[in-house]
Amino acid sequence: MRSIRVASLMKALATGLVVVLTVLPALAIAARPARPFEAAAVFPPWWDAARVRAAVAPVGEISATGRMATVVTVIGGTDVAAGLRAAGAWFILNPALIGCAVRPGATS
Incomplete structure (x- = not known):
């Protein structure tokens, strides 16, 4: 048995x-991000919004923020994902998967 x-x-x-x-x-x-100039990044949960902004600043511009300040969508140069990894992001995702995609021609 x-x-x-x-x-x-x-x-x-x-x-x-x-x-x-x-x-x-x-x-x-x-x-994986579909476009090399746009990515969603998840930074460590103990980081505050100011630290996330400081980490993202050399890479690109934050276009959207998630419910937590450590989840952001970034638009930048030709390889945003590599820059975000170097800046300390834990995960790099396709913004469309988490509902943060910036649509071409959209205005804030």
């Missing part, structure tokens, strides 16, 4: 691993 449970558990774990290994690369590709 115990060996049947272990076998069922191993089968479930193997299935879960296959699903995760299939889905994760697709999510990683979808999360």
Whole structure:
């Protein structure tokens, strides 16, 4: 009886691993910024808004802020993502995935 449970558990774990290994690369590709001049960045949660602004300033301009001051959308030069990583961002995302995309021709 115990060996049947272990076998069922191993089968479930193997299935879960296959699903995760299939889905994760697709999510990683979808999360990458679509345009090199615009990206959403997530900075450490203990940073305040002033520190985030100071980190972003050399990279570009903050076009939107999330509910937390550490989540920002930045518009800048040709490779905003690399600059944000160097500035201390934990994650770089496609702004469209978090609802912060700046639409061409949109006004604030």
